[in-house]
Amino acid sequence: xxxxxxxxxxxxxxxxxxxxxxxxxxxxxxxxxxxxxxxxxxxxxxxxxxxxxxxxxxxxxxxxxxxxxxxxxxxxxxxxxxxxxxxxxxxxxxxxxxxxxxxxxxxxxxxxxxxxxxxxxxxxxxxxxxxxxxxxxxxxxxxxxxxxxxxxxxxxxxxxxxxxxxxxxxxxxxxxxxxxxxxxxxx
Amino acid sequence: xxxxxxxxxxxxxxxxxxxxxxxxxxxxxxxxxxxxxxxxxxxxxxxxxxxxxxxxxxxxxxxxxxxxxxxxxxxxxxxxxxxxxxxxxxxxxxxxxxxxxxxxxxxxxxxxxxxxxxxxxxxxxxxxxxxxxxxxxxxxxxxxxxxxxxxxxxxxxxxxxxxxxxxxxxxxxxxxxxxxxxxxxxxxxxxxxxxxxxxxxxxxxxxxxxxxxxxxxxxxxxxxxxxxxxxxxxxxxxxxxxxxxxxxxxxxxxxxxxxxxxxxxxxxxxxxxxxxxxxxxxxxxxxxxxxxxxxxxxxxxxxxxxxxxxxxxxxxxxxxxxxxxxxxxxxxxxxxxxxxxxxxxxxxxxxxxxxxxxxxxxxxxxxxxxxxxxxxxxxxxxxxxxxxxxxxxxxxxxxxxxxxxxxxxxxxxxxxxxxxxxxxxxxxxxxxxxxxxxxxxxxxxxxxxxxxxxxxxxxxxxxxxxxxxxxxxxxxxxxxxxxxxxxxxxxxxxxxxxxxxxxxxxxxxxxxxxxxxxxxxxxxxxxxxxxxxxxxxxxxxxxxxxxxxxxxxxxxxxxxxxxxxxxxxxxxxxxxxxx
Numbered sequence: 001x002x003x004x005x006x007x008x009x010x011x012x013x014x015x016x017x018x019x020x021x022x023x024x025x026x027x028x029x030x031x032x033x034x035x036x037x038x039x040x041x042x043x044x045x046x047x048x049x050x051x052x053x054x055x056x057x058x059x060x061x062x063x064x065x066x067x068x069x070x071x072x073x074x075x076x077x078x079x080x081x082x083x084x085x086x087x088x089x090x091x092x093x094x095x096x097x098x099x100x101x102x103x104x105x106x107x108x109x110x111x112x113x114x115x116x117x118x119x120x121x122x123x124x125x126x127x128x129x130x131x132x133x134x135x136x137x138x139x140x141x142x143x144x145x146x147x148x149x150x151x152x153x154x155x156x157x158x159x160x161x162x163x164x165x166x167x168x169x170x171x172x173x174x175x176x177x178x179x180x181x182x183x184x185x186x187x
Numbered sequence: 188x189x190x191x192x193x194x195x196x197x198x199x200x201x202x203x204x205x206x207x208x209x210x211x212x213x214x215x216x217x218x219x220x221x222x223x224x225x226x227x228x229x230x231x232x233x234x235x236x237x238x239x240x241x242x243x244x245x246x247x248x249x250x251x252x253x254x255x256x257x258x259x260x261x262x263x264x265x266x267x268x269x270x271x272x273x274x275x276x277x278x279x280x281x282x283x284x285x286x287x288x289x290x291x292x293x294x295x296x297x298x299x300x301x302x303x304x305x306x307x308x309x310x311x312x313x314x315x316x317x318x319x320x321x322x323x324x325x326x327x328x329x330x331x332x333x334x335x336x337x338x339x340x341x342x343x344x345x346x347x348x349x350x351x352x353x354x355x356x357x358x359x360x361x362x363x364x365x366x367x368x369x370x371x372x373x374x375x376x377x378x379x380x381x382x383x384x385x386x387x388x389x390x391x392x393x394x395x396x397x398x399x400x401x402x403x404x405x406x407x408x409x410x411x412x413x414x415x416x417x418x419x420x421x422x423x424x425x426x427x428x429x430x431x432x433x434x435x436x437x438x439x440x441x442x443x444x445x446x447x448x449x450x451x452x453x454x455x456x457x458x459x460x461x462x463x464x465x466x467x468x469x470x471x472x473x474x475x476x477x478x479x480x481x482x483x484x485x486x487x488x489x490x491x492x493x494x495x496x497x498x499x500x501x502x503x504x505x506x507x508x509x510x511x512x513x514x515x516x517x518x519x520x521x522x523x524x525x526x527x528x529x530x531x532x533x534x535x536x537x538x539x540x541x542x543x544x545x546x547x548x549x550x551x552x553x554x555x556x557x558x559x560x561x562x563x564x565x566x567x568x569x570x571x572x573x574x575x576x577x578x579x580x581x582x583x584x585x586x587x588x589x590x591x592x593x594x595x596x597x598x599x600x601x602x603x604x605x606x607x608x609x610x611x612x613x614x615x616x617x618x619x620x621x622x623x624x625x626x627x628x629x630x631x632x633x634x635x636x637x638x639x640x641x642x643x644x645x646x647x648x649x650x651x652x653x654x655x656x657x658x659x660x661x662x663x664x665x666x667x668x669x670x671x672x673x674x675x676x677x678x679x680x681x682x683x684x685x686x687x688x689x690x691x692x693x694x695x696x697x698x699x700x701x702x703x704x705x706x707x708x709x710x711x712x713x714x715x716x717x718x719x720x721x722x723x724x725x726x727x728x729x730x731x732x733x734x735x736x737x738x739x740x741x742x743x744x745x746x747x748x749x750x751x752x753x754x755x756x757x758x759x760x761x762x763x764x765x766x
Contacts, residue, residue, distance in 0.1 A: 065593070065674075066264075066265060066266065067261065067264035067266045067673070068593065069530060069533060069564065069591050070263070070589060070646075070648070071264070071529070071533065072264070072347065073265060073349075074321070074347040074349075074375070075480075078456060078480055079533060113379060113403070134353075161351070162377070162378075163377065
């Protein structure tokens with residue numbers, strides 16, 4: 001898991017070792033706790049790890065301590081979302097449609113919610129996606145928008161909150177026909 | 188007083204509303220206790236596990252307003268497992284069963300379910316006010332029940348909750364007959380709302396004073412909302428990334444100009460600079476401003492805005508305002524009482540020259556004589572600055588300083604910040620809340636124990652050298668109620684020195700310290716009126732209890748203890764062991 005890998009990295013970074021007591025005293029035990037965070041923390045810490053990854057070449061990333069700085073999750077999340085957007089790199093993902101000869105690429109950060117994304121896809125590929133129902137999936141069309149998430153699973157677009165979708169979507173695929181039915185109709 | 192009939196005494200008690208005072212009254216005599224408890228309308232419970240709902244209802248049969256707090260404060264920073272507890276459901280069930288005529292419910296850090304909200308909405312015919320702060324576990328479906336069933340609802344205030352937004356039609360669920368709303372805050376909802384329903388609701392609520400919308404309410408909708416509610420006193424706006432066109436801008440400004448009662452402004456999760464200027468006409472009336480979510484706004488735009496806000500009493504801002512910006516605040520906002528400066532860069536990744544330092548803090552202390560509460564995130568601090576701040580502002584009630592890098596010393600002398608914080612506690616005789624940071628030895632705790640006589644809440648992180656530190660605090664601070672410590676070398680000696688001290692405190696939190704399982708067990712044995720909780724996510728209850736002698740020396744990851752009259756709670760998850 002990513003967290004364990006990051007922990008190993010931290011143990012090796014003398015520069016960021018935390019010490020208790022005044023500088024110049026004997027080396028105390030290191031008190032960096034990481035990877036123990038509960039499920040709620042995971043999306044944040046994963047994002048943190050991604051952002052430190054980028055600065056690796058510049059300078060050693062500071063040790064990321066659980067719960068520090070003491071900023072509420074609500075606030076932390078909104079800063080992180082802002083950072084991802086402001087990075088300017090956008091979040092480009094490939095979009096394929098069954099039967100179409102070539103793929104397209106879209107920047108997920110250009111959209112605020114699902115309806116905007118759907119409209120854009122419909123325009124791009126000239127199709128209609130039908131109506132989304134929480135239990136039954138998409139109805140009224142042969143086309144079903146799906147995406148591959150971080151774990152490599154194929155998911156139905158629209159099931160998870162928008163922010164979660166943007167941070168976990170690796171690519172999009174608009175399924176058509178019989179294959180679509182399996183996913184689209186209440187698994 | 189013995190010669191007055193009970194009704195007269197009760198009438199006199201009606202004038203006394205503070206919880207502290209009413210608690211004191213109830214201790215005077217049996218008859219006063221009885222009169223007080225029968226007439227008490229509003230109860231505050233700082234720890235929902237200190238008492239149970241049945242006993243509460245028994246003691247206060249006329250209960251109308253209840254405030255409950257659940258998870259410990261450090262839950263805000265992901266230090267408490269998600270499933271720890273703090274469920275409101277049993278409370279609502281008990282209150283409903285006893286037919287309490289509940290009118291107000293305020294919850295902080297509690298787990299609320301849609302089922303709870305549904306039961307709440309159906310059980311209390313006079314229910315008027317629901318305030319949820321940092322809660323979780325519910326969805327917009329729960330809100331729909333409240334909207335639909337609470338016919339006399341006046342206040343629905345949702346602050347920083349984790350709400351699953353089903354993007355449904357909960358706003359539609361307010362019946363057409365609902366016209367009593369005075370306060371509506373749904374700023375923490377992430378999804379889109381039914382704008383038409385919102386506009387209709389606002390239009391039919393002439394008493395609406397406080398409206399805080401979420402990010403998904405666009406500018407033209409905001410303009411329409413303000414136009415039909417010019418009586419607003421407190422406004423939270425959405426997210427306005429793009430510059431408005433000329434027409435939209437003029438309409439917005441016209442609507443804002445009409446809101447002459449507006450005193451408090453917040454929201455702005457993104458705001459284009461031009462948008463901000465539309466609010467200039469009402470700046471001079473503002474007493475409260477929260478721009479702490481507007482990350483992209485540069486310091487100079489913030490400064491220009493604040494220059495108009497001469498009556499500001501409360502300001503929440505990001506550190507992008509810089510020392511220069513704080514100097515402007517100091518020279519403009521002479522009525523300032525509360526300041527919070529939040530970090531815009533959490534991991535010190537950027538070489539940020541514009542963030543705030545000790546210079547900004549000193550400027551504020553010099554310029555704002557009424558300042559009594561501060562929360563300040565910064566990258567560096569000096570003892571000299573803190574000593575100056577203490578001299579300038581002896582009236583602090585709350586002083587929370589967070590230097591982003593743990594253990595960071597005075598950056599000019601490389602010494603610890605003991606003297607700086609010592610000066611603060613010595614000068615600020617009324618200090619009730621203190622958060623420490625930076626490099627600190629046992630000495631700072633000596634000062635705290637010696638001088639901080641009114642201190643009720645102390646937050647310690649990465650500080651101290653030995654148990655002496657914690658002992659100074661426990662022995663010296665007679666009014667201590669909440670003590671929370673993380674990553675500091677305090678152990679069993681300090682924990683066990685004075686067990687009776689915990690009778691006078693609400694709770695103690697210690698994580699990543701030196702206390703051992705054996706020490707905690709000993710404490711639990713000596714203090715049966717305490718719940719001593721060990722939180723360890725990698726274990727479960729059974730393994731914990733089977734530990735042999737050797738394991739007693741093992742350090743406890745997280746310890747949370749609190750006084751209680753109802754013994755060990757029964758809803759603890761596997762990762763929590765109650766000794």
